Amino acid sequence: MKTVACIGVGNRGSKYLLELKIFHKKEVKPVAICDIIPAKLDRFGKKYKIAKDMRFSSDEDFFNRGPIADGLIISTPDREHFKHAKRALEVGYKIILLEKPVSKDIEETKEIARLAEEKGAKVIVCHVLRYSNYYLTLKNAAESGALGRVISVEQRENVGYFHFAHSYVRGEWHNEADSSPSILAKCCHDLDLIYWFAGSKPVSVDSYGDLFFFNRNNATAGATEYCMQGCKCQRKCPYDAEAFYITDNVFEAKFIKYMPTTVFGKPNPTKKEKREILRTGAYGKCVFLNDNDVCDHQEVNILFENGVSGRLTMTAFGERCERETRIVGTKGEVVARNGKIVLEQYGIKRKVLRNRDIWSMLGHIEGDIRTVHSFASLLTTGKTEHKYVTYINDTVVSHQMAHDAEISRKAK
Ligand SMILES: NC(=O)c1ccc[n+]([C@@H]2O[C@H](COP(=O)([O-])OP(=O)(O)OC[C@H]3O[C@@H](n4cnc5c(N)ncnc54)[C@H](O)[C@@H]3O)[C@@H](O)[C@H]2O)c1
Numbered sequence: 001m002k003t004v005a006c007i008g009v010g011n012r013g014s015k016y017l018l019e020l021k022i023f024h025k026k027e028v029k030p031v032a033i034c035d036i037i038p039a040k041l042d043r044f045g046k047k048y049k050i051a052k053d054m055r056f057s058s059d060e061d062f063f064n065r066g067p068i069a070d071g072l073i074i075s076t077p078d079r080e081h082f083k084h085a086k087r088a089l090e091v092g093y094k095i096i097l098l099e100k101p102v103s104k105d106i107e108e109t110k111e112i113a114r115l116a117e118e119k120g121a122k123v124i125v126c127h128v129l130r131y132s133n134y135y136l137t138l139k140n141a142a143e144s145g146a147l148g149r150v151i152s153v154e155q156r157e158n159v160g161y162f163h164f165a166h167s168y169v170r171g172e173w174h175n176e177a178d179s180s181p182s183i184l185a186k187c188c189h190d191l192d193l194i195y196w197f198a199g200s201k202p203v204s205v206d207s208y209g210d211l212f213f214f215n216r217n218n219a220t221a222g223a224t225e226y227c228m229q230g231c232k233c234q235r236k237c238p239y240d241a242e243a244f245y246i247t248d249n250v251f252e253a254k255f256i257k258y259m260p261t262t263v264f265g266k267p268n269p270t271k272k273e274k275r276e277i278l279r280t281g282a283y284g285k286c287v288f289l290n291d292n293d294v295c296d297h298q299e300v301n302i303l304f305e306n307g308v309s310g311r312l313t314m315t316a317f318g319e320r321c322e323r324e325t326r327i328v329g330t331k332g333e334v335v336a337r338n339g340k341i342v343l344e345q346y347g348i349k350r351k352v353l354r355n356r357d358i359w360s361m362l363g364h365i366e367g368d369i370r371t372v373h374s375f376a377s378l379l380t381t382g383k384t385e386h387k388y389v390t391y392i393n394d395t396v397v398s399h400q401m402a403h404d405a406e407i408s409r410k411a412k
Contacts, residue, residue, distance in 0.1 A: 008076030104180035128367035147329025164316035174292035200306035205404035209298025219288035
């Protein structure tokens with residue numbers, strides 16, 4: 001039986017622990033957790049029968065105990081990843097599942113890669129999309145020769161109006177100084193996919209984009225700093241916080257219902273409490289009068305060593321939160337959208353490689369579960385289920401692309 005510890009038992013950390021329990025109960029056991037919120041230590045400590053002296057409320061105490069498990073999950077907020085990954089490697093953890101982004105500072109990401117190499121440790125970064133069979137189908141199509149020689153990879157990240165306003169205008173990733181540019185926070189997965197499909201390292205990155213809409217210029221007369229403090233436009237505004245988080249049943253908003261703690265700071269708030277919290281809380285802010293500064297749309301063009309060109313479009317504007325991919329080759333193209341993948345070989349045949357199915361509805365099109373499978377098999381057998389694991393060296397490449405995109409964008 002292999003053991004695992006988890007630092008940051010929030011949405012992601014608890015999900016990974018649950019997936020380990022569901023799929024790998026006989027091989028992997030959680031033995032230690034660390035989180036700054038005592039209620040989480042209690043809840044997950046009890047759930048996973050973790051000894052009281054193995055529940056840590058301080059990261060220093062946790063790391064000072066050395067490697068207390070065979071593997072470590074680091075699922076703390078973005079700003080802590082570098083510090084925690086560095087400490088974990090220094091104290092001797094050899095197998096680490098690390099949430100993205102590693103750091104907004106590319107030198108820090110490279111430092112983790114260097115340290116992992118020096119310590120002989122394996123750091124898997126959670127670029128979960130790569131692990132899903134959905135994206136593996138695309139990779140296989142690109143590698144199979146069915147497209148001829150790959151010429152270009154196009155990726156569209158439709159963040160969607162709702163998700164963007166929630167996470168990148170009001171939420172944790174709204175401000176670059178406190179988090180990171182949206183091209184890293186949201187799109188390091190997309191850049192990783194483009195790099196993976198291109199099958200080569202980037203040589204040139206060009207980008208433009210800005211914060212076009214969610215700023216003071218677009219506030220209507222009569223708007224107030226918080227939607228529920230007498231805003232004259234509240235009922236007509238598609239970003240009304242009250243509708244977003246309390247009254248509206250927007251399908252795309254459903255995932256928020258599973259995250260009440262993020263929005264309201266507690267798991268089961270009453271309607272009255274919700275209203276009180278939104279009246280002055282971060283998620284109750286007017287989307288045009290906040291201190292958000294991350295881009296709401298950005299284009300990135302990449303040239304790879306092998307001549308393949310890549311293009312990423314990130315946009316806040318759109319009804320749905322969904323990704324689209326198109327890989328174009330000399331003999332054919334493959335298009336992935338809304339859970340369906342279609343291969344067309346020019347003038348020869350059209351084939352549906354995959355239809356939208358139940359797996360498409362799971363977290364990151366089942367990428368979360370498969371990432372956990374790879375982590376578990378690395379722990380138990382030293383090998384991974386997935387052939388294309390995103391070790392830290394791959395992450396250096398995608399993070400460097402985001403870094404270079406920002407340099408290019410800001411220079412314009
Ligand atoms: N791979 C993906 O596709 C994906 C998707 C969503 C989020 N994420 C990333 O996963 C990470 C976690 O996101 P989340 O939604 O689970 O957040 P969360 O806030 O739900 O969880 C983070 C947890 O870390 C704890 N924490 C904070 N500081 C700590 C510290 N110093 N020591 C110990 N614990 C600490 C918090 O109390 C919280 O329980 C973020 O970096 C986020 O960007 C990745």
